[in-house]
Amino acid sequence: GRGDSLDLHNKHPDERWPRQNSLSMKEWDIPYDELKLFEVIGTGRFGTVYRGSWHGAVAVKVLHVLSDDCVPLDTFKHEVATFRKTRHENLVLFMGACMKPPRLAIVTSLCKGMTLYTHIHLRKDKFTANKSVIVAQQISQGMGYLHARGIIHKDLKTKNIFLENGKVVITDFGLFSVTKLCFGNKLVQSVRGDSLGIPAGWLCYLAPELCRALTPHASLHLPFSKATDVYAFGTVWYELLCGEYPFKSQPPEAVIWQVGKGVKQSLANMQASRDIKDILMLCWSYRWGERPDFPHLLSTLQKLPRKRLARSPSHPVHLSRSADS
């Protein structure tokens, strides 16, 4: 049935790769004292990111640990074990982790440049269709790699995608369970209760099956899958092309309700070719089985006709501000 297939997508990575022995795990354990922490780069819902130094410039995400039993150490270690198996141009470099509670931290390379979120929503940079395709191709490449290794991102969004001199770097993958879900109940309650505390533009990345699962007590079992990552990619594609979030300025309850029953953001006012809109509609398919996978998306993006791309009517080249200056 449907549930069975979802489970396949969610298959625990341990079932595909043998669990690492504790010895090799130690190689990734960074003693907290060896880290130098400088200024705070930003504070997310579940951790604070510092610019730091450990054999050079790094980013250190220190998790907000509320109580010992909140973060199951096994889960954290498991996610770290997953994280360290990633080596790809378009993925942030994982360097190690501090795994002694209450100090839990993840050390990665420091991303230069800005996130797509900053480009699109804060600076209002315009991405030409051509440029959007190049960015989307790199995202598909990084995501295709993650999925091939059995890793589901679970939090793909423009805030987690950096643009470094035109190169896409995806961050924050695979750590959702430990950094987000142990706080899940709180999160979902705030979604259900009132609008306060809902990160703007989080909901619009959630596939219908996730929206339907957003009940106060089911948050630990949200049915994330490769297909929910593809749905989230669709939203990133929309942001690149339109410069805003889908369901802009609608209250969370309305978004949850609409998406859960299959309503999509209208594309009527969107200036883009049929091919480009088709990608969006496929990624946003109500039935998860109808969404393409990343290798398929990549080849579709590569086949988009160049001529039309070069002169997108919505973003004349001479008027666009360069998106990576």
Ligand code: ATP
């Ligand atoms: P959320 O908690 O909802 O995911 P967020 O993505 O803003 O929100 P964090 O992932 O904790 O929160 O990131 C906090 C800040 O640190 C963000 O501004 C992010 O861009 C920045 N940041 C995260 N990782 C890196 C990195 N490797 N290099 C540079 N900056 C980073």
